[in-house]
Amino acid sequence: MLRVHNVRKVFESARGSYVALDGVSLTISDGEFVCLLGPSGCGKSTLLNILAGFEPATAGNVVFGDAPVTGAGRERVMFFQDAGSALLPWLSTEENVRFALRVRKMPKADWPAIIDKYLEMVGLDAHRGKFPAELSGGMRQRLQIARGLAVEPDVLLMDEPFAALDALTRRRMHAVLLDIWQRIGKTVVFVTHDIAEAISLADRIAVMSVGPGSVITRLIEIDLPRPRDLTDPQVARLFTQIENLLAPDLIRSDERSDVH
Amino acid sequence: MTSAYRQQSGSLRDLGKRRMNIDKSGADVPTPMRRLRSWLSRPACRSVSLTAASLLIGFGVWQFLSSFVFNPFLIPPPLEVFRTAIPMLKSGEILSDASISMIRVMVGFATGSLAGVVIGVLLGRIRLLHDLLDPIIELLRYLSPTAMIPIAVIWFGIGEMSKYFLIFWGTFFIVLINTTAGVWRAPVARQRAAACLGANRLQIFVLVVVPSAVPYIVTGMRVAMASSFMSIIPAEILAANSGIGYLLQQSSMLLQTNRIFVALLTICVLGFIVDRIFRLVVDKVLARYMSFVSQT
Numbered sequence: 001m002l003r004v005h006n007v008r009k010v011f012e013s014a015r016g017s018y019v020a021l022d023g024v025s026l027t028i029s030d031g032e033f034v035c036l037l038g039p040s041g042c043g044k045s046t047l048l049n050i051l052a053g054f055e056p057a058t059a060g061n062v063v064f065g066d067a068p069v070t071g072a073g074r075e076r077v078m079f080f081q082d083a084g085s086a087l088l089p090w091l092s093t094e095e096n097v098r099f100a101l102r103v104r105k106m107p108k109a110d111w112p113a114i115i116d117k118y119l120e121m122v123g124l125d126a127h128r129g130k131f132p133a134e135l136s137g138g139m140r141q142r143l144q145i146a147r148g149l150a151v152e153p154d155v156l157l158m159d160e161p162f163a164a165l166d167a168l169t170r171r172r173m174h175a176v177l178l179d180i181w182q183r184i185g186k187t188v189v190f191v192t193h194d195i196a197e198a199i200s201l202a203d204r205i206a207v208m209s210v211g212p213g214s215v216i217t218r219l220i221e222i223d224l225p226r227p228r229d230l231t232d233p234q235v236a237r238l239f240t241q242i243e244n245l246l247a248p249d250l251i252r253s254d255e256r257s258d259v260h
Numbered sequence: 261m262t263s264a265y266r267q268q269s270g271s272l273r274d275l276g277k278r279r280m281n282i283d284k285s286g287a288d289v290p291t292p293m294r295r296l297r298s299w300l301s302r303p304a305c306r307s308v309s310l311t312a313a314s315l316l317i318g319f320g321v322w323q324f325l326s327s328f329v330f331n332p333f334l335i336p337p338p339l340e341v342f343r344t345a346i347p348m349l350k351s352g353e354i355l356s357d358a359s360i361s362m363i364r365v366m367v368g369f370a371t372g373s374l375a376g377v378v379i380g381v382l383l384g385r386i387r388l389l390h391d392l393l394d395p396i397i398e399l400l401r402y403l404s405p406t407a408m409i410p411i412a413v414i415w416f417g418i419g420e421m422s423k424y425f426l427i428f429w430g431t432f433f434i435v436l437i438n439t440t441a442g443v444w445r446a447p448v449a450r451q452r453a454a455a456c457l458g459a460n461r462l463q464i465f466v467l468v469v470v471p472s473a474v475p476y477i478v479t480g481m482r483v484a485m486a487s488s489f490m491s492i493i494p495a496e497i498l499a500a501n502s503g504i505g506y507l508l509q510q511s512s513m514l515l516q517t518n519r520i521f522v523a524l525l526t527i528c529v530l531g532f533i534v535d536r537i538f539r540l541v542v543d544k545v546l547a548r549y550m551s552f553v554s555q556t
C-alpha cells in the first residue's frame with residue numbers, strides 16, 4: 001500500500017516561493033492502476049518525484065508498506081517520459097537490462113533467463129544488439145519498461161511515458177502495458193494529461209487541480225472491463241464528465257500562461 | 261544532440277546516390293569516362309579526390325605567387341621548399357626534430373589530460389570542491405602556455421621538463437573545464453533511473469555520470485591537442501636546443517627561408533596526422549560513448 005499523506009511541496013527560488021502541491025492525500029492499494037490526471041504544470045511530475053523519493057516533500061509524508069519514503073528505493077521504479085535520456089546510450093538493448101541486474105546484485109546465473117523474459121515481454125528480443133540511438137521512440141520506451149521490470153519492483157511510477165509517441169504506437173503500448181500489468185499484478189501510478197489515456201488504463205483516476213496549490217479534486221473509479229472502447233457510450237459519458245471537470249481549470253491554466 | 265541523426269540521414273542520402281549510380285551503369289555499357297565519373301561520385305573517393313584537388317590548387321597558387329608576384333626569397337616556391345626538404349628528410353634531421361617535439365607534446369598532453377579528467381570529474385561532482393577551486397581556475401586559465409614560458413625556464417631550465425610543463429599547463433585547463441561541464445550535464449533522469457534500479461552513489465558516479473561525460477571530455481582533449489601544437493612551437497623557439505621550434509628559430513637567425521617553410525609544413529602535416537589518429541582511436545575505442553540519443 002502506498003499512502004500519500006497531506007503532501008505539500010514548495011519550490012524556493014530567488015524570485016520567491018511557489019506552492020506546487022498544497023495538501024495532496026491519496027491511498028493506493030497493492031496491484032492498483034491509478035492515473036494522475038491534470039493540466040500541464042499542475043504538479044503531477046512533482047508528486048511522482050516525491051513518491052519516487054527523488055525530492056522530499058516540504059510537509060506531509062509518503063509511506064510505502066509501513067516504511068516512510070525517504071529516498072529512491074528499489075521497490076519503486078520510475079519510468080521517465082524521455083526514455084532516451086533515462087537509458088544508457090553506450091549500452092545495447094541487452095546490456096541496458098544487464099546493467100539493471102548488475103546494480104541490483106541479482107545472481108549472475110539468473111541473468112540470461114531474466115533478460116530473455118523481459119525483452120520478450122516487450123517484444124524487443126529481436127533487437128538485443130541495437131543501441132538506444134538505433135531504436136525508435138516506442139522501442140526505447142519499451143526497453144525502459146523492460147529494464148525497470150527486470151528488477152521486479154512493487155510499484156511502477158510512470159511519468160507520461162507515451163506522451164511523445166504517435167497515436168497508433170501509443171495504443172499498442174497501452175495494450176502492452178495492460179497485458180504486463182495484468183500478468184505481474186504490480187501497482188502502477190501513471191501520470192498523464194490525456195483523458196482518453198487515463199480512461200483506457202486506470203482502475204482509478206485522481207484528477208488534480210491547476211496550480212499553484214494543486215490538490216486532488218476528484219477520485220473517479222472506473223469499473224469497466226478492459227480493453228475499453230472510447231466509442232462505448234458508458235466510456236464516452238465518462239470522458240465528457242472528466243472533460244467538463246477539467247475545462248474550467250484548463251481555461252485558468254491557459255490564462256495563467258498568458259500572464260507569463 | 262542531432263549528430264547521430266544527421267549522420268544517419270547523410271548515409272541514407274549516400275545510399276540513394278549509390279543506387280542511382282548502379283542504375284545508370286546498368287542501363288548501358290560503362291565507358292571509361294562514365295566509370296571515372298561514377299567512381300568520383302562515390303563518397304570516399306569523392307572526398308579524397310576533392311582533398312587532392314584542393315591541395316594541388318593550393319600549391320599551384322603558391323608556386324605562381326612566389327614566382328611572379330612576391331620575392332621568391334621571402335616566399336620560396338613549393339618546388340624549392342621540397343628540394344630543400346629532401347636532404348633534410350634523408351639525413352633524418354626533420355624526423356629527429358619532429359619526434360622530439362612530438363614526444364614533448366605527447367607527454368604534456370597525456371599527463372595534462374589525465375590530471376584534467378580526474379580533477380574535472382571531482383569538481384563536477386563535489387560541489388564544495390568546485391566552489392572552492394573554481395575562482396582560482398577561472399583566473400589561472402587566462403595564463404596561456406606562452407605566458408608561462410619565462411617562468412617555466414626559471415623553474416625547470418631549458419630541458420625537457422619545462423616543455424612538458426608548458427604543454428601540461430595548456431592541456432590541463434581545457435580538459436578540466438570540459439570535463440566538469442560534461443559531468444554536470446549528465447542527464448538527471450539517467451542518474452535517477454539508475455538509483456531506482458538499485459545503483460549506489462559510487463555506481464551512479466562511475467557507471468552513469470562519467471561515461472555520460474565522455475563526449476565532452478573527448479571534445480576537450482581534441483581542442484587541447486590543437487592548442488598543444490600551437491604552444492610547443494613558441495616554447496621551443498624561446499627555450500630549447502632541439503625540436504621543430506628550434507629548427508624554426510635557427511633557420512630564422514640564418515635567414516634560411518626555405519628551411520623555415522619546411523619546418524612550417526612539418527607542423528601542418530604533424531598536426532593533421534595526429535588529429536586523424538586521435539579521431540580514429542576515438543572511433544574505435546569510444547564510439548559507443550559518443551552517441552547522443554535525441555529526444556524521443
Ligand SMILES: Nc1ncnc2c1ncn2[C@@H]1O[C@H](COP(=O)(O)OP(=O)(O)OP(=O)(O)O)[C@@H](O)[C@H]1O
Nearest residue numbers: 011018020039040041042043044045046047193211
Ligand atoms: N525545480 C523547480 N523549481 C521551481 N518550480 C518548479 C520546479 N519544478 C516544478 N516547478 C513548478 O511546479 C509546478 C508543477 O510542475 P510539474 O513539473 O510537477 O508539472 P506537471 O503537472 O508534471 O506538468 P506537465 O504535464 O507539463 O509535465 C510548475 O508550475 C512548475 O513551474
Ligand SMILES: [Mg+2]
Nearest residue numbers: 044045046159
Ligand atoms: Mg510533468
